[in-house]
Amino acid sequence: MVKCFRRFFSIMFVVMIPCAHHAVFAEPSPSEADDITNPTYHSTVSEVRLVFFATDEHNHNVQELKKDDFAVIDNERVIRDFRGFTRSDTTNLNVVVLIDSSESVLPRLQTEITDAVQLISRSSSGPSDGLSVLSFSGLGTHVVCSEDCRDLPTPRILSLPRGGATPLFDALETAATLLAKRSRPDVWPVVILFSDGDDTISKISRREVLDKILSIGAQIYAVDVSGSGSPSNGSAVLQNLANDSGGRYLRISDGPSSILDHVMDDLHSARVVTYVYPGPDSDFHSIRILPSRNLNLKFHSRCGYYHDSRHIASQEKP
Amino acid sequence: MKRAFCLIVLLCSGPATLAAQTGIYQHGSIVRMHMGDCLLGQSGFMMAFGAPSTPAGQESCPEYTLISNSVVYVIVGRSSNQLIPLAETIDFRLHKNELVVRVDDARKESKFRIKEMIVRSEWDRVQRHIDEQMKAEEVREAQR
Numbered sequence: 001m002v003k004c005f006r007r008f009f010s011i012m013f014v015v016m017i018p019c020a021h022h023a024v025f026a027e028p029s030p031s032e033a034d035d036i037t038n039p040t041y042h043s044t045v046s047e048v049r050l051v052f053f054a055t056d057e058h059n060h061n062v063q064e065l066k067k068d069d070f071a072v073i074d075n076e077r078v079i080r081d082f083r084g085f086t087r088s089d090t091t092n093l094n095v096v097v098l099i100d101s102s103e104s105v106l107p108r109l110q111t112e113i114t115d116a117v118q119l120i121s122r123s124s125s126g127p128s129d130g131l132s133v134l135s136f137s138g139l140g141t142h143v144v145c146s147e148d149c150r151d152l153p154t155p156r157i158l159s160l161p162r163g164g165a166t167p168l169f170d171a172l173e174t175a176a177t178l179l180a181k182r183s184r185p186d187v188w189p190v191v192i193l194f195s196d197g198d199d200t201i202s203k204i205s206r207r208e209v210l211d212k213i214l215s216i217g218a219q220i221y222a223v224d225v226s227g228s229g230s231p232s233n234g235s236a237v238l239q240n241l242a243n244d245s246g247g248r249y250l251r252i253s254d255g256p257s258s259i260l261d262h263v264m265d266d267l268h269s270a271r272v273v274t275y276v277y278p279g280p281d282s283d284f285h286s287i288r289i290l291p292s293r294n295l296n297l298k299f300h301s302r303c304g305y306y307h308d309s310r311h312i313a314s315q316e317k318p
Numbered sequence: 319m320k321r322a323f324c325l326i327v328l329l330c331s332g333p334a335t336l337a338a339q340t341g342i343y344q345h346g347s348i349v350r351m352h353m354g355d356c357l358l359g360q361s362g363f364m365m366a367f368g369a370p371s372t373p374a375g376q377e378s379c380p381e382y383t384l385i386s387n388s389v390v391y392v393i394v395g396r397s398s399n400q401l402i403p404l405a406e407t408i409d410f411r412l413h414k415n416e417l418v419v420r421v422d423d424a425r426k427e428s429k430f431r432i433k434e435m436i437v438r439s440e441w442d443r444v445q446r447h448i449d450e451q452m453k454a455e456e457v458r459e460a461q462r
Contacts, residue, residue, distance in 0.1 A: 010442045076351060076352040077349070078348055078350060080404070080406060279456070280452060280456055290351070290401060291401075291404070291405075292403050296404055297422070
């Protein structure tokens with residue numbers, strides 16, 4: 001037994017001497033020396049980043065919100081363990097105003113245009129990074145003005161093409177492409193959509209356009225211009241687009257100032273929550289934020305995300 | 319007078335308060351939630367021949383997985399807006415084949431239908447298996 005131990009220790013001694021020599025006498029290169037003093041640990045963790053805002057039972061923004069006031073449902077899993085929870089540092093807006101000028105809204109187009117003009121003129125005093133104005137009717141989307149439209153002359157809006165079919169989803173796709181071009185982490189991409197929601201001719205489907213909107217993290221503020229107060233298919237489409245993108249559904253009767261106020265309030269009260277990616281059970285992860293205490297709180301966020309490393313990395317924006 | 323006052327207080331305090339006082343609540347945690355079918359209420363003859371209470375496919379109801387120390391319950395709400403606050407721990411009790419959840423600090427209770435009951439150890443075993451599969455999938459994805 002003693003012999004065995006002696007043999008083991010002699011072998012260990014022989015092995016350890018060269019290692020110790022290397023550790024004590026080897027000259028570290030400058031970068032190695034740096035590494036020794038400031039060791040860096042590398043680890044790959046997929047993180048989901050979610051921007052949201054909360055409203056109370058009166059539809060007012062909630063300013064005081066704590067980490068344990070809510071839970072995230074990510075593909076059915078309840079997530080309460082968050083890596084981060086902060087106020088959003090987004091301070092600028094990149095807005096695309098989409099005006100439906102198709103046949104179905106012609107009787108109310110004048111009101112729609114007046115509201116859009118007021119909205120654009122009001123946005124000139126706000127912290128807007130970019131403002132584009134598009135209209136859609138007939139077979140296509142028409143760019144009225146791109147990127148800096150804060151001083152857009154009213155006659156240009158009044159002269160936009162009108163009548164024909166309603167390519168709503170195609171127009172939303174064009175808006176998403178415009179927003180994606182000017183995508184920046186500190187800029188909140190927003191689509192303010194004036195429409196009755198009745199798409200009649202788009203090449204792209206609702207699902208496809210929603211995927212594109214979700215991929216750039218844009219929020220849709222859908223302004224229902226349909227005259228009737230009763231629920232319609234178009235209104236339901238607008239509500240779904242607004243809810244699924246984490247925006248709001250509004251009525252034209254709310255007025256242009258109210259629309260912009262909502263956008264600004266949501267921007268200022270937005271929070272960012274991050275958590276570890278819960279696992280690859282599907283490509284698309286549906287998301288819902290629900291209250292953990294006060295059931296009167298309603299949380300507005302995009303309805304999901306696609307899992308792939310490129311996409312998760314690109315979600316460094318609301 | 320005093321006796322009448324006590325009686326009124328006793329009657330006014332709802333079943334939730336009574337349950338809280340008698341300490342019959344169990345504790346659990348909601349770990350999963352999704353919107354599923356609401357067609358759990360009717361059974362037997364009514365299910366087969368009666369008119370549906372809600373049109374199929376039109377409304378969805380919240381379905382929760384609630385884990386307690388010994389049993390895991392899958393419970394379903396009666397309507398789309400019957401939500402449970404997703405706090406770390408919730409209080410619940412079993413009452414006439416239903417699971418009653420204490421909502422909003424004992425001010426009210428919410429009744430849920432029980433869809434499934436699984437022994438906790440069995441559920442843990444299945445979850446471990448799922449986790450292992452997902453980890454293997456992650457490794458495969460990383461290697462790609």
